[in-house]
Amino acid sequence: MINCAIIDDEPLAREGLANYVREIDFLHLTATCENPVELTAVLDKHTVDLIFLDIQMPKMNGIEFLKITQKPPMVIITTAFPTYALEGFQLNVLDYLLKPITFDRFFKSVTKAKDYHQLISSKALNIPSKENDAPDYFFIKCGNKYEKIQIADILYIEGMQNYVTIYTVNGKFMTLLYLKNLEQNLDSQSFIRVHKSYIVAIDKIQAIDGSEVRIQSHNIPVSRNYRDQVIEQVVKKKLWVK
Secondary structure: EEEEEEEEOOOOHHHHHHHHHHHOOOOOEEEOOOHHHHHHHHHHHHHOOOOEEEEOOOOOOOOHHHHHOOOOOEEEEEEEEHHHHHHHHHHHOEEEOOOOOOOOHHHHHHHHHHHHHHHHHHHOOOOOOOOOOOOOOOEEEEEEEEEEOOOOOOEEEEEEOOEEEEEEEOEEEEEOOOHHHHHOOOOOOOEEEEOOOOOEEEOOOOEEEEOEEEEEOOEEOOOHHHHHHHHHHHHHOOOOOO
C-alpha cells in the first residue's frame, strides 16, 4: 500500500484527486493539504510515500518546497502550467500531470509510482553486504521482467530523470530508479560518481583524459565538481612515478 498526500490550494482539485485515489486499490489517502506548510506537519506525524503536488500556491509554491526539502517522498506534480515541467524533472519528480487530469493519465502515473515503490520497499535492489558470502548481484525490473545484474559486470551507470541505464559487459538495462538510490547502495570503494548523471566502476576505467574517462569504447564526461575527487581516488593511489 502506498500512503499518499494531496497538496493543492483549490478545494475542487483536491477532491477530484482524492476521488481518483479512492478508486485505486494500492493507494491510501493519508492527508489533503492546502499548501506545503500543512504538509510539513503531516510528514512529522505520518508516513507518506507519494505526494501529489500543485505548483502555484500561496505561502510557498511546489517548486520552492521541493528545493528546500531533503529526501522528499515520491512526487507527482499536478498543475495547469506546463512551463514548470523541466524544472520539476530536474528535481527528480516521478511524473508531471497537466490539469484537467483524466483518470487514465492518473492511473498510468500512479502505476509508475507503484513500480518504483516496489523496487525500493521490496528490496528489489538487494546488494549483499561484505559481511556475508552472498553472491554479488541484485535484481532490477526491466519492463515486465526482473533482470539479474552482477556487480562485477557493471561498466557504468547513467541517470536520466527518474530512470537509470546500467551498462554492463553483457549489455545495457534500463529501470525506473533514481541514480542517487543506486549510489547509496553501491560500494564507494568500487564505484565513483564522476558527473551528476554518471557513476562508473573504478576498476573498469582505462584512461582519464581531461574531462572524460574511457571505459572500453565509451567516453563518460567528468564534471568540474567531481574531477579532483576522481583523480584523488582513482589515480593517486595507483600512480607510479619516477
